[in-house]
Amino acid sequence: MPFTLHGFVGLYDRVLGTLSHILDKGEAYATEKGIPTDEMLDWKLIDDMAPLRFQIMVVVNFTRSWTARVAGQPAPADIEQTLDLAGFRAAIADAKAHLAAVEPAHFEGREQEPLTVKLGEIMEPTLPAGQWLSVFAATNIYLHLSIAYAILRTQGVPIGKPDLFAGGL
Numbered sequence: 177m178p179f180t181l182h183g184f185v186g187l188y189d190r191v192l193g194t195l196s197h198i199l200d201k202g203e204a205y206a207t208e209k210g211i212p213t214d215e216m217l218d219w220k221l222i223d224d225m226a227p228l229r230f231q232i233m234v235v236v237n238f239t240r241s242w243t244a245r246v247a248g249q250p251a252p253a254d255i256e257q258t259l260d261l262a263g264f265r266a267a268i269a270d271a272k273a274h275l276a277a278v279e280p281a282h283f284e285g286r287e288q289e290p291l292t293v294k295l296g297e298i299m300e301p302t303l304p305a306g307q308w309l310s311v312f313a314a315t316n317i318y319l320h321l322s323i324a325y326a327i328l329r330t331q332g333v334p335i336g337k338p339d340l341f342a343g344g345l
Contacts, residue, residue, distance in 0.1 A: 181246060181283040184309050188239040189275045191317055193343025195235050196268050198325055198335055202228075203261060205333040213261040221327050231324040232264050233257040235317055240271045242313035245291060246305040247282035 206216040217229040233255055241251040252274060255267045287306035294300040303312070321340075329335055 180280065181287060181306055181309055182278070182280040184314065185243055185275050185278050187314070188243065188317065189272055190343035190345075191235065191321055192239055192268050192272050192275075194340055195232065195321060195324065195343075196265070197342035198328055198333075198339055199232070199261070199264065201335050201339065202328045202331075202333050205328075205331075209332075216331075217261065217264075219327050219331050221323060221330060225323070227257075228324055228327045229257045229259070229264070231320045231327065232267075233259075234320040235324070236264070236267045236271050238313050238317045238320075240274045242309055243275060243278050245293065246286060246309040247278055248286060248289075249278075249282065 202216055203213055205211075206213055217232075218227045220227045237254045241254065244251045255263075259267065287304060289305040290302050291305045291308055292300060292302040293308065325335065325340065
């Protein structure tokens, strides 16, 4: 099977499915323990790290914005980390719908297209579009999904490695 940038659309869709799955497990655990879901969303891996709600926000925003940018489309507005669990579920559904609308033709000839993106106040690099999607976005998406998993796991949520494949192989 040849490698294509559109292949990342399916990959990111599976990531969103996994995120939804581990949030379901987190919610079930919080409910069982009498913990409000807003408190669950504020769980952290360690005190100086961003909470679960931030990790969810980054995964959702990156799956939508980077596929759009690389496909030459306007990036959807970012969601905020202040959403409640229902808001995050709606954002995940919206991100999956966004990905479903991205077609292989949107990526044709874009692998080496220079793309300049401002990253906070730190830098504004220009990289080939394919590198943004396959390296920068993929690394960040999996980092934040893994941190979300670790936060839930350290709080006692009964999840394991198979749960990381809940979105599909």
